[in-house]
Amino acid sequence: MAILKKEEAQVLLKKVLGFSKADECAVRLGGREGGNIRYARNAVSTAGDMSTLELTVRSTFGKRTGSTTINEFDDASLEKAVRRSEELAQLAPEDPEHMPLLGPQTYQESVTYVPATAAITPDTRAAAVGKKYTGF
Amino acid sequence: MSFGALMVPKSLFAGNDIDPAHALVGGMDVAMKKQLADLALNAARAKGATYADVRIGRYLNQFILTREKRVQSISNTESFGVGIRVIANGSWGFAASNNVTREDIIRTAERAVAVAKANAKIMTEPVQLAPQKGYGDVSWKTPIQQNAFSVPVKDKVDLLLQVNDIALQGGANFVNSAIMGVNEQKFFASTDGSYIDQDVHRLYPFFVVTKIDKASGKFETRRSLSSPVGMGYEYLTPTADNKVAGVVTRYKNRYDILEDVKNATADVAQKIKAKSVEPGKYDLVLDPSHLWLTIHESVAHPTELDRVLGYEANYAGTSFLTLDKWRSGNFQFGSKLVNIVADKLQPGSLGAVGYDDEGVKCKEWDIIKDGILVNYQAIRDQAHIIGLKESQGCCYAQSWEDVQFQRMPNISLKPGKDPLSVDDMIRNVEKGIYIVGDGSFSIDQQRYNFQFGGQLFYEIKDGKIAGMLKDVAYQANTREFWNSCTAIADKSDYRLGGAFNDGKGQPGQANAVSHGSSTTRFNGVNVINTARKI
Numbered sequence: 292m293a294i295l296k297k298e299e300a301q302v303l304l305k306k307v308l309g310f311s312k313a314d315e316c317a318v319r320l321g322g323r324e325g326g327n328i329r330y331a332r333n334a335v336s337t338a339g340d341m342s343t344l345e346l347t348v349r350s351t352f353g354k355r356t357g358s359t360t361i362n363e364f365d366d367a368s369l370e371k372a373v374r375r376s377e378e379l380a381q382l383a384p385e386d387p388e389h390m391p392l393l394g395p396q397t398y399q400e401s402v403t404y405v406p407a408t409a410a411i412t413p414d415t416r417a418a419a420v421g422k423k424y425t426g427f
Numbered sequence: 428m429s430f431g432a433l434m435v436p437k438s439l440f441a442g443n444d445i446d447p448a449h450a451l452v453g454g455m456d457v458a459m460k461k462q463l464a465d466l467a468l469n470a471a472r473a474k475g476a477t478y479a480d481v482r483i484g485r486y487l488n489q490f491i492l493t494r495e496k497r498v499q500s501i502s503n504t505e506s507f508g509v510g511i512r513v514i515a516n517g518s519w520g521f522a523a524s525n526n527v528t529r530e531d532i533i534r535t536a537e538r539a540v541a542v543a544k545a546n547a548k549i550m551t552e553p554v555q556l557a558p559q560k561g562y563g564d565v566s567w568k569t570p571i572q573q574n575a576f577s578v579p580v581k582d583k584v585d586l587l588l589q590v591n592d593i594a595l596q597g598g599a600n601f602v603n604s605a606i607m608g609v610n611e612q613k614f615f616a617s618t619d620g621s622y623i624d625q626d627v628h629r630l631y632p633f634f635v636v637t638k639i640d641k642a643s644g645k646f647e648t649r650r651s652l653s654s655p656v657g658m659g660y661e662y663l664t665p666t667a668d669n670k671v672a673g674v675v676t677r678y679k680n681r682y683d684i685l686e687d688v689k690n691a692t693a694d695v696a697q698k699i700k701a702k703s704v705e706p707g708k709y710d711l712v713l714d715p716s717h718l719w720l721t722i723h724e725s726v727a728h729p730t731e732l733d734r735v736l737g738y739e740a741n742y743a744g745t746s747f748l749t750l751d752k753w754r755s756g757n758f759q760f761g762s763k764l765v766n767i768v769a770d771k772l773q774p775g776s777l778g779a780v781g782y783d784d785e786g787v788k789c790k791e792w793d794i795i796k797d798g799i800l801v802n803y804q805a806i807r808d809q810a811h812i813i814g815l816k817e818s819q820g821c822c823y824a825q826s827w828e829d830v831q832f833q834r835m836p837n838i839s840l841k842p843g844k845d846p847l848s849v850d851d852m853i854r855n856v857e858k859g860i861y862i863v864g865d866g867s868f869s870i871d872q873q874r875y876n877f878q879f880g881g882q883l884f885y886e887i888k889d890g891k892i893a894g895m896l897k898d899v900a901y902q903a904n905t906r907e908f909w910n911s912c913t914a915i916a917d918k919s920d921y922r923l924g925g926a927f928n929d930g931k932g933q934p935g936q937a938n939a940v941s942h943g944s945s946t947t948r949f950n951g952v953n954v955i956n957t958a959r960k961i
């Protein structure tokens with residue numbers, strides 16, 4: 292669940308934007324699959340696997356901006372996040388340096404996805420550490 | 428300045444931005460957490476785990492920062508998820524997810540077992556876990572009087588701007604102030620049979636006042652004499668009986684931020700005019716608002732067992748207090764007056780909880796007894812290394828997504844047994860310096876050679892305070908310093924200081940810890956002048 296396909300992400304983001312009543316609304320979706328292994332004195336000390344997905348809504352009225360983030364993705368939660376960011380925006384002080392959103396842009400495809408990195412498993416990490424301290 | 432022990436890991440600021448009012452809305456109920464935890468424990472067992480624990484946590488943070496007449500930032504964050512730790516095939520494994528549903532928690536438990544089994548392939552010796560009885564269904568809550576998250580943001584902003592206004596009206600050039608609040612709502616369950624629900628609160632109000640000397644172009648600062656505390660917003664309601672009178676007012680369990688900033692503004696002006704210290708040997712009289720940091724760096728870090736063993740070196744290095752010194756049974760760490768205890772019990776302390784993050788009930792134990800090194804800080808998988816039959820209960824994770832590991836409990840210097848006031852202590856000092864408040868610090872990677880500054884320095888001449896000094900720092904090595912301890916004020920002077928964000932580990936994690944003491948005297952310590960030109 293942590294990493295969505297581009298099409299899945301677009302459907303979700305468009306739905307969130309559809310809830311907005313603000314002058315401007317920016318939505319960010321971030322997913323993370325992470326793993327780590329740590330060793331000392333020829334032994335693994337800590338190792339873990341972590342997965343998160345979160346959505347940040349940033350609403351602006353004039354020069355007042357508020358943001359909120361959630362990690363629940365049902366329609367009610369998504370609309371609640373939008374309303375909450377709008378409420379916070381109304382409470383926020385004006386930002387004299389506020390710049391409006393750029394409008395529709397054409398973005399290049401990301402080239403930072405590396406399948407070999409995505410394919411790393413706990414076994415891969417353990418094997419790499421094993422080579423370091425045992426040589427096998 | 429040492430890089431490290433008090434550095435704030437970026438991960439501390441992780442979490443989702445929320446509406447402040449949302450912090451007061453209750454999270455998932457305990458019965459549901461227990462059901463989900465049981466699913467995870469059973470799933471782990473089914474995949475071959477011989478031990479498992481589950482932490483379902485909701486972590487709330489609020490940081491309000493101001494400068495002069497404006498608000499710099501207001502941050503309200505929430506983070507909710509589950510972390511599952513298991514032993515399978517003799518190795519640890521850990522997995523975490525923000526999805527806390529029936530299906531996802533089972534999947535996360537299975538991932539933790541997969542991590543453990545992968546690690547087991549390169550294991551040199553299996554995990555030895557100290558036995559721990561299950562407590563059944565229990566709970567613990569920080570005994571707060573007022574939840575800091577229930578106080579409107581506007582009230583906090585108004586208070587901080589009032590602090591800033593007092594400083595500016597008093598002649599300060601700059602002033603920063605902040606209030607930080609933390610609420611950890613965490614549920615722990617393990618295959619030992621514990622289901623532990625805890626609600627932990629911490630608060631840290633502070634400021635820094637800066638004044639420029641236009642004639643010289645130099646500046647002086649004075650930080651607040653507040654402490655980070657394991658309390659609610661009541662800490663900011665001053666009471667007369669919690670004030671410590673003296674050359675400057677200090678505080679116990681309640682803090683008068685408006686009084687302190689007024690004093691700080693006068694102090695910083697006085698610091699500019701103060702005499703620069705003459706380097707040399709002095710008898711130091713150290714207030715608890717200062718001594719906590721010296722205890723933290725020179726006693727608390729080097730007695731973390733993983734640092735002693737060389738398993739941990741991040742942020743604060745390893746330790747000169749190697750096992751041979753402990754085994755000798757006669758390693759004179761300090762003078763016979765020095766008794767240092769570890770605990771996670773003291774009311775109002777940052778470390779206070781009912782149970783640690785691997786389900787061990789918290790306790791107190793000796794670290795230094797009558798000057799001799801007698802123990803370390805150890806958790807369940809370390810206890811056997813130093814011959815303990817049970818954990819000392821000092822395991823902690825900063826959030827659900829981080830694995831729990833050995834973290835520093837409160838480490839405190841016990842007060843003197845005989846009646847002794849600070850005034851009487853100073854009366855017996857011929858040539859000395861009285862230091863209040865913590866300042867810069869530097870210490871080597873074995874926690875042996877160090878240097879500490881402070882906030883306020885007062886010269887002691889023939890038993891009397893003779894005026895303010897500046898540019899003071901003292902240098903010593905840990906053992907010489909603690910062996911030069913010649914007097915400790917009695918328990919009526921005992922106060923807590925502490926670190927709100929002590930860093931350790933990879934990925935880095937923050938921990939909050941208090942250090943208590945009464946005012947203490949150290950003889951013949953080397954003092955340098957930090958303004959000297961070489």
